[in-house]
Every structure is written in structure tokens, then in C-alpha cells.
Amino acid sequence: MAYSPCPNDTFVFHAWAHGLxxxxxxxxxxxxxxxxxxxxxxxxxxxPFDVLKISYAQLPYVADDFALLPAGGALGRGCGPLVLTREPGVALTGRRVAVPSERSTAYLLFRLWAAAEVPGGVGEIVVLPFHEIMPAVRDGAVDAGLVIHEARFTYHHFGLHRLADMGEHWERTTGLPIPLGAIVARRSLGPATLAACTDAVRASVRRAWDDPDASREYVREHAQEMDEAVAGQHIGLYVNEFTADLGEDGHGAVRALLTRAAAESLVPPVRPDALRLP
Incomplete structure (x- = not known):
């Protein structure tokens, strides 16, 4: 399995990864x-991997080979990507915007937001590593930056302003939670193994909730020098009831995101049955 060193992933998968x-x-x-x-x-x-953490925006490109597991991913409310600027109230029409990836769910949410809220559209899109985006905005190398995860808690340290919250826009226009990261598994594993992987994820999540101190060292080891308090906020924001079970609201959010994006020709269409385990 491959997943990120972010605190929400290490918290969620600690028990499974350690044979617990x-x-x-x-x-x-x-x-x-x-x-x-x-x-x-x-x-x-x-x-080379059987199970991976990917962006929901990537799912339409891989759904023939990988099935969406209904647990372990990142969805929620109040946890969307932010657009940051040096000065408040900047108009983004024609401006340079830094993004962490052009295949991320954050960028997909940004494009849906910009289509509705930025007359004439933004200008040049610059792809930068996540940790370089806020310094680039602060230093004037770009006019705005799209940030995710712990940047929600740290952008003030760079003297930046929140221009817009992609999650607020998504929730206001759909009433649904914000889909961000998905756990997928190779379809060729077969229904029994896919079900066993889902059960393992759910058990790992519940064990993490039951004994949050058990994963503390694992989280700290891989948190890339993130402050422990920020790591805790990160976990609190991105690990929630949808992590244990997407449920109807979670599946509805994923369908809505990919349907809207396909209608705007931002991603290929995905069959509704591709979002459920075989």
C-alpha cells in the first residue's frame, strides 16, 4: 500500500500497518x-501497489483498474482548500495562481469555483510543490496560491489573507461534504479481498479513535517537522465519520463532484457503478 506521510493517513492506518x-x-x-x-x-x-491513497479528481482516470473503498479517505465539512493572497479582496481575473497539482481534487474544486466566481477566468496556472506556495504568494512570485491541509492553520504566519474557501463554496452550492482524498484498491484482487481491505481500514480507524495515543509516535515520525498541535488539528479536521464509512452522503458527494466536473469537461465521465465495490 502507498499513502502519504500526512497525519490523517498515519493516524488512520497505524493499526493496520503495525499488525494490530x-x-x-x-x-x-x-x-x-x-x-x-x-x-x-x-x-x-x-x-506496483495494490492499495493507494489518491485524489478523487484522479478516480475517473483509474476507475477501470481500481475500485473505490468506502472507508479510509478524506471527506468532511469545513476542510476545503483555500485561495490565499498577499492583500485582501484581490480580483483573480487574469492573475497568476500557484497550485500544488493539476490532478488534485483541490485544483478541481478551484476550477469549479473559478468558473462561477471569476469573470473572464484566472490567468496562468503555476504548479509548485505544496511547501513553496505560501512563500511564493508572500514574495509576490504569484498573485494567489491554492493551499490544502495544514495551511488552513498556518497561513497567517506568512502574512497572507484568505480570499476564498473552496469548501465553503462547495458546501453552499451542493449541501454535501467535501471530497478530497480516496482509498482505492486493485479490482483484480477480487471481491473477497476488497471487502477484507475495507474491513481492515474500518477496524484501523476505530482502533485509532479508541486509543489515539498509540499512533502518536508514528504520526510524529512522519509529520515532516509539522508542529504537534497542528498535526492534531489536521487529524481532527480530516478524520471523521466519512473516514469510517462514506455512506450515502459521502458517495453522493463523490458522484456530484465527478458529475459536475465531467459536465464542464474537466475529467472523463465515470460510470456510477464504478463508485461502488463489485
Missing amino acids: VPGAPALDVTFADIDVTNGLAERGADC
Whole structure:
């Protein structure tokens, strides 16, 4: 399996990765940024991993080979990507905007927001590593930056202003939670193993909730020098009831995102049955 070193992933998968889930399939973990796992999943049969964390925006490109597991991903409310600027109230029409990836769910949400809220559209899109975006906005290298995860809690340290919250726009226009990251597994594993993986994820999540201190060192080890308090906020924001079970609201949010995006020709269409386990 490949997932990110972000605190929400290490918190969720700690128990499974450490053999603490009785009867779960053995797990060999590789840490990789979600941009990397997005690309790996697109290799289909040549992907070296059976289970991966990817962006929901990537799902239409890999749904023939990978099934969406209804647990372990990142959805929620009040947890959307932000657009940051040096000065408040900047008009983004024709401006340079830094984004962490052009295949991320954050960028997909941004494009849906910009289509509705930025007359004439934004200007040049600049892809930068996540950790370089806020300094680039602060230093004037770009006019705005699209940020995710812990940047919700730290952008003030860079003297930046929140221009817009993609999650607020999504929730206001759909009433649904915000889909961000998905857990997918190779369809060729077969229904029984896919079900066993889902059960293992759910058991791992519940164990993390029951004993949050058990994963503390694992989270800290891989948190990339993130402040422990920020890591805790990160977990609190992105690990919630949808992590244990997408449910109807979660599946509805994913369908709505991909249907809207396909209607705008931003992603290929995806069959509704591709969002459910076989």
C-alpha cells in the first residue's frame, strides 16, 4: 500500500500497518506524496501497489483498474482548500495562481469555483510543490496560491489573507461534504479481498479513535517537522465519520463532484457503478 506521510493517513492506518488488526491482510507500506500515487495508479496493471491513497479528481482516470473503498479517505465539512493572497479582496481575473497539482481534487474544486466566481477566468496556472506556495504568494512570485491541509492553520504566519474557501463554496452550492482524498484498491484482487481491505481500514480507524495515543509516535515520525498541535488539528479536521464509512452522503458527494466536473469537461465521465465495490 502507498499513502502519504500526512497525519490523517498515519493516524488512520497505524493499526493496520503495525499488525494490530486481527485477521487483516498483511500490509507493506510505502510513503508517497499524493501526486506520486495519482501517477502510479494511472499505470493500471503496471502499478506496483495494490492499495493507494489518491485524489478523487484522479478516480475517473483509474476507475477501470481500481475500485473505490468506502472507508479510509478524506471527506468532511469545513476542510476545503483555500485561495490565499498577499492583500485582501484581490480580483483573480487574469492573475497568476500557484497550485500544488493539476490532478488534485483541490485544483478541481478551484476550477469549479473559478468558473462561477471569476469573470473572464484566472490567468496562468503555476504548479509548485505544496511547501513553496505560501512563500511564493508572500514574495509576490504569484498573485494567489491554492493551499490544502495544514495551511488552513498556518497561513497567517506568512502574512497572507484568505480570499476564498473552496469548501465553503462547495458546501453552499451542493449541501454535501467535501471530497478530497480516496482509498482505492486493485479490482483484480477480487471481491473477497476488497471487502477484507475495507474491513481492515474500518477496524484501523476505530482502533485509532479508541486509543489515539498509540499512533502518536508514528504520526510524529512522519509529520515532516509539522508542529504537534497542528498535526492534531489536521487529524481532527480530516478524520471523521466519512473516514469510517462514506455512506450515502459521502458517495453522493463523490458522484456530484465527478458529475459536475465531467459536465464542464474537466475529467472523463465515470460510470456510477464504478463508485461502488463489485
